[in-house]
Amino acid sequence: MQFIQRVLCLSFLLFASVAFAEQRALLYPATDKLSPELQAIVTEAQKLDRPTVAYEQLSQKTRYYVRIAPRKYVLDANNQLLDSAILSTKPIAFITTPEGIYGKSLLTIYLDIGYEAEDIIHWQQDVPMVAILFRYPDDISLSEVTNGELSATWRKQVIIPTWDNMFTLFKNFAKDATIDASKKTEGDYSPTAFFFRTEESKAFALGYPDAGKARLKTVSYAGIKASGGADWAYRSLLEQKLSLFEHFRGTGRTQNEIVDPTGELHEKGLFEFVAPNAKLKELAEIAIVDLGTLTLQNVLSATTPK
Numbered sequence: 018m019q020f021i022q023r024v025l026c027l028s029f030l031l032f033a034s035v036a037f038a039e040q041r042a043l044l045y046p047a048t049d050k051l052s053p054e055l056q057a058i059v060t061e062a063q064k065l066d067r068p069t070v071a072y073e074q075l076s077q078k079t080r081y082y083v084r085i086a087p088r089k090y091v092l093d094a095n096n097q098l099l100d101s102a103i104l105s106t107k108p109i110a111f112i113t114t115p116e117g118i119y120g121k122s123l124l125t126i127y128l129d130i131g132y133e134a135e136d137i138i139h140w141q142q143d144v145p146m147v148a149i150l151f152r153y154p155d156d157i158s159l160s161e162v163t164n165g166e167l168s169a170t171w172r173k174q175v176i177i178p179t180w181d182n183m184f185t186l187f188k189n190f191a192k193d194a195t196i197d198a199s200k201k202t203e204g205d206y207s208p209t210a211f212f213f214r215t216e217e218s219k220a221f222a223l224g225y226p227d228a229g230k231a232r233l234k235t236v237s238y239a240g241i242k243a244s245g246g247a248d249w250a251y252r253s254l255l256e257q258k259l260s261l262f263e264h265f266r267g268t269g270r271t272q273n274e275i276v277d278p279t280g281e282l283h284e285k286g287l288f289e290f291v292a293p294n295a296k297l298k299e300l301a302e303i304a305i306v307d308l309g310t311l312t313l314q315n316v317l318s319a320t321t322p323k
Contacts (some may be wrong), residue, residue, distance in 0.1 A: 019026075020086050020141060031128040032299075039065070040063045040065055041062065041063040041064075041065065041148075041306050041308065041309075042063075042306070042307040042308050043059055043063065043187070043304060043305070043306055043307075044088075044092060044096045044147065044305045044306065044307050045092060045096050045097065045098060045305040046303075046304070049302060050303075051300060054080075054081070055081065055150065055152070055185065055302050055304055058081055058115045058150055058304075059150060059304045059306060061115070061116070061119050062083075062115060062118060062119060062148060062150060062306050063306060064119070064120060065120070065232060066120070067119060067120040068120055069119060069120040069125075070116045070117070070119055070120075071119055072284060072285050072286060072287070073235065073274065073284055075114060075116060075117055075250065075287065075288055076114065076116070076288075077114070077177075077269070077288045078159065079114050079115070079159075080152055081114075081115055081150060081151065081152050081302075082112040082113065082114065082115070082151060082152070082153075082175070082290070082292070083112065083113055083114065083115045083117070083118060083148050083149065083150050083151075084104055084105075084110055084111070084112045084148075084151075084190065084287065085118075085126060085130070085146055085148055085149070085308060086104075086112075086147060086149055086150045086271075087144050087145065087146060087147075088145040088146060088147045088307075089145070090102060090307060091147055091149065091297065091305060092147070096305075098297050098303075098305075099297075100288070100298065100315060102296065102297040102298070102299065103208055103294060103295065103296050104149070104292075104294050104295050104297070105134075105294045106207070106208055106209065107207060107208060107258070107259070107294065108190060108207065108208065108209055108210055108262060108293075108294050109186070109259065109291045109292065109293065109294060110291070110292055110293070110294050110295075111130075111178070111260060111289055111290070111291055112175075112289070112290050112291075112292050113130070113271070113287045113288060113289050114287070114288055115150055117129065117287040117288065118148060121307050123146060123308045123310075123311050124137070124311055126308070127141060128272060128273045128274065128275055128276075129178070129217065129273050129286065129287050129288075130271055130287065131264045131265070131272055131273070131274075131275060131286075133264070133272045134274070134275075137311065138313060141311055142311050142312060142313045142319045143310060143312060144310065144311070144312070144314075145307075145309070145310045146308040146309065146310065146311070147305050147306060147307055147308055148295065148305070148306045148308050149303065149304075149305060150299075150303070150304045150305075150306060151297075151300045151303040151304070152300065152302040152303075153175070153202070153292070153293075153295070153299070153300060154299075154301045155301070156173055157173050157175065157292070157320055158174060158175065159174070159175045159290075160175065160176050160177070161177070161179075162176070162177070162182065163177055163179045163181065163182060163269070164179075164181050164182075165179070165181030165182050165184060165185040166185070167176070167182065167185050167186065167189070171185075171186065171189060172293060173293065175290045175291075175292040175293075176246065176290060176291050176292070176295075177269040177290060178261075178265075178269060178289055178290065178291045179231075179267055179268065179269060180230070180233065180234045180267035180268070182290070182291075183255065183259060183261060183267070184230050184237060186259070186291065187222065187254075187255060187258065187259060188222070190210075190211040190258070191211060191213075191219060191222045191223050192223065193210065193211065193314070194210070194211035194212055194213050194219055194222075195210065195212050195213075196212065196213055196214070196219065197212040197213075197214065197218055198214055198215065200212060200214050202214075202257065203253075203254060203257040203258065204257030204258070208294050209294070211258065221236055221247075221250065221251070222251070222254055223255075225247070225251045229247060229248050229251060232248055233248065233251070233252055233255075233268060236248075237265075238263045238265075257289065259291070264280070266280060266286070268282070268283055269288060269289060269290075270283060270284070270285070270286035270287065270288060271286040271287045271288075271289050272285075272286050273285065273286055
């Protein structure tokens with residue numbers, strides 16, 4: 018006698034709800050408001066069935082960038098930009114090139130940006146997301162510097178996030194940082210400028226030695242954390258202030274922990290940049306494309322034993 022036995026799958030299924038649509042929707046603005054150049058980018062970002070661009074074929078030079086964000090912080094109920102909508106909760110925003118998301122599911126985009134699987138499950142499930150495709154005003158340009166010798170106009174530049182560049186950027190911001198003891202943590206919301214909770218923290222950030230920075234470039238995140246001391250204190254500040262999380266390579270490429278779990282394949286990953294934070298309404302051009310919602314689903318399958 019045959020019967021249907023329900024078994025609980027040992028794995029969960031993550032899927033993007035937008036995948037059931039024929040293409041991703043342009044939520045803002047109307048198509049006829051886009052420049053021909055941005056329209057071409059939006060068209061490719063909307064396609065769900067197009068081939069992805071191989072990591073090795075991505076281009077670092079572009080006038081247009083993309084950042085993903087929860088839809089509720091970007092658009093109102095009528096799909097108009099919120100007055101409060103900004104790129105980041107910090108003075109800088111991590112961004113990448115639009116072609117890096119072409120043909121990819123929301124889950125793959127998360128992984129390519131550098132999210133860990135547990136963070137995706139904990140923080141990103143059931144959150145409607147959008148892609149912010151945009152161009153900065155012409156006074157903001159891409160810097161090709163990688164050795165930390167940022168120009169005097171660094172506040173108006175899109176910067177390649179090498180270790181040396183990030184050390185310089187951190188010090189530049191720290192010099193002008195205010196002291197605000199009312200903040201609960203060093204990572205609290207601060208979209209326009211740096212702060213430190215104490216004068217001691219600011220002095221520590223400004224005085225951290227080159228020898229320590231050299232260790233951060235060569236020792237793994239886990240190794241720095243295990244060693245503790247000043248190196249871990251400084252590494253924690255970089256994480257809280259500049260969002261340099263565990264999978265930060267310091268090469269200008271992101272790390273997808275599925276594709277490159279050990280971080281040794283340096284040509285894998287998206288090109289990433291750190292750029293000035295900005296209100297979305299102050300960008301030169303912008304388009305908002307729906308990315309859907311990542312959902313965690315418990316799948317039951319019917320099986321017939323033989």
